Amino acid sequence: MKILSCYVNEMAITVNRVEVSPFRKLNSPIRKIHYSGVRTRDYEFHFNLKGEIKMIRGLGMNWPHPYNWLKRSDGNDWVYYRTGNVAKRQVLKFFGEYYLPCLSYQSNQIFEFNPYTDPAVAAALAAWSQLYANLYGTNTDDLKPEIRDFIKSVIKNGEDVLHQNAKDFHEITGGRISVLPPDARHVNYDVVPVMISEGCIYNCKFCYVKSKKKFNSFSKDKITTQIDALKSFYGENIINYSGLFLGNHDGLFAEFETIEMAANASYKEFGFEKHSVRPAMFLFGSVESFLRSDTKTLEGLNNLPYHTYINIGLESFDKETLDLLGKPLSPSLNKEVFEKMVEVNRNYENIEITANILLSEDFSENHNNSVIEMLNSVKEKTNKGGVYFSPMVNNLDRVKSLDTFFDIKNQVSYPAFTYLIQRL
Numbered sequence: 001m002k003i004l005s006c007y008v009n010e011m012a013i014t015v016n017r018v019e020v021s022p023f024r025k026l027n028s029p030i031r032k033i034h035y036s037g038v039r040t041r042d043y044e045f046h047f048n049l050k051g052e053i054k055m056i057r058g059l060g061m062n063w064p065h066p067y068n069w070l071k072r073s074d075g076n077d078w079v080y081y082r083t084g085n086v087a088k089r090q091v092l093k094f095f096g097e098y099y100l101p102c103l104s105y106q107s108n109q110i111f112e113f114n115p116y117t118d119p120a121v122a123a124a125l126a127a128w129s130q131l132y133a134n135l136y137g138t139n140t141d142d143l144k145p146e147i148r149d150f151i152k153s154v155i156k157n158g159e160d161v162l163h164q165n166a167k168d169f170h171e172i173t174g175g176r177i178s179v180l181p182p183d184a185r186h187v188n189y190d191v192v193p194v195m196i197s198e199g200c201i202y203n204c205k206f207c208y209v210k211s212k213k214k215f216n217s218f219s220k221d222k223i224t225t226q227i228d229a230l231k232s233f234y235g236e237n238i239i240n241y242s243g244l245f246l247g248n249h250d251g252l253f254a255e256f257e258t259i260e261m262a263a264n265a266s267y268k269e270f271g272f273e274k275h276s277v278r279p280a281m282f283l284f285g286s287v288e289s290f291l292r293s294d295t296k297t298l299e300g301l302n303n304l305p306y307h308t309y310i311n312i313g314l315e316s317f318d319k320e321t322l323d324l325l326g327k328p329l330s331p332s333l334n335k336e337v338f339e340k341m342v343e344v345n346r347n348y349e350n351i352e353i354t355a356n357i358l359l360s361e362d363f364s365e366n367h368n369n370s371v372i373e374m375l376n377s378v379k380e381k382t383n384k385g386g387v388y389f390s391p392m393v394n395n396l397d398r399v400k401s402l403d404t405f406f407d408i409k410n411q412v413s414y415p416a417f418t419y420l421i422q423r424l
């Protein structure tokens with residue numbers, strides 16, 4: 001489709017843009033986004049192919065940084081992306097990306113920073129309401145049909161409709177998704193979520209994202225119905241997604257046949273083959289589901305048309321800490337998982353396993369020391385896999401947690417990042 005532009009009512013409108021995502025990493029595959037944009041004197045707005053507002057960036061002197069953005073998720077949350085340094089640390093070093101998502105809801109952030117009280121951010125959100133009103137009042141008679149259609153599609157997606165769309169989205173997925181795998185950062189959390197199971201097998205005491213349901217794997221029919229509904233929900237905007245999340249808290253505990261069926265059906269229905277980069281698939285796994293994954297399962301996963309990321313919650317290698325967390329695992333079992341994880345990352349090109357470890361000022365030195373010891377047991381240099389350190393939600397001293405993270409990171413060469421719990 002041809003790019004078309006016009007200038008009307010002090011708004012520069014451009015439709016059918018295809019650009020490299022502003023969130024790309026220098027060493028990652030280039031992902032392109034398809035969108036239409038409106039530029040005013042003070043702001044830049046991006047809309048997805050359904051005409052829904054997607055991003056806002058300030059252009060004036062008051063905007064905190066030219067590379068900072070506000071992005072709206074499919075769950076209708078605004079997320080402020082901050083670049084550069086936070087608490088005097090480079091974001092890239094602790095988050096693995098050039099930006100740090102700042103959430104508008106309670107989570108396990110590792111720093112105290114609330115951009116939503118910043119007048120510049122509040123003004124940007126108000127500017128979107130003003131833009132909507134201006135587009136609504138624009139006489140489109142003399143405009144090219146593509147621009148007219150774009151304005152119509154934005155007007156169709158006012159605040160109440162965006163709210164309803166998110167409700168419809170959650171209806172399809174069986175409710176709001178309480179947590180996305182940390183690896184979803186590789187596609188900037190733009191994932192299509194297909195639930196293949198619900199619940200989890202441990203129901204750990206410390207966890208606030210669990211559903212409290214017993215583990216249950218979904219039938220083929222239920223998964224197919226969901227994929228069909230998601231296909232119609234995304235419409236042509238599906239072109240902007242190259243990540244699939246097979247949820248929920250322990251997707252790997254579903255039978256391999258279920259995973260394979262959902263992965264292949266999604267690949268076909270969501271048109272993932274149209275992307276020039278290999279799509280990414282994300283799952284959470286548990287100690288049990290990963291340990292029972294035999295060679296046949298791993299080879300099956302490796303042969304799927306995705307780069308598959310599996311994230312496993314280990315939380316600690318220290319007995320006292322695991323007991324405190326109410327996580328029914330042992331240090332020896334977690335050690336076994338960690339060793340298998342390193343081996344799988346070494347031997348399977350299209351599978352990448354990562355693990356979660358908890359971070360808290362309340363944990364003993366043994367917790368930190370046992371993690372350091374385990375990570376240092378890996379002698380080879382690698383960029384595949386890694387460990388995410390997740391601050392406990394009730395941590396009062398966030399800056400201290402960041403210091404603790406760097407204390408550990410500086411003593412290991414294994415990839416280590418922090419984990420920010422994000423919902424969808």
Ligand code: SF4
Pocket residue numbers: 200201202203204205207208209210249286313
């Ligand atoms: S930490 Fe993972 S396994 Fe434990 S309750 Fe939460 S979701 Fe379930």
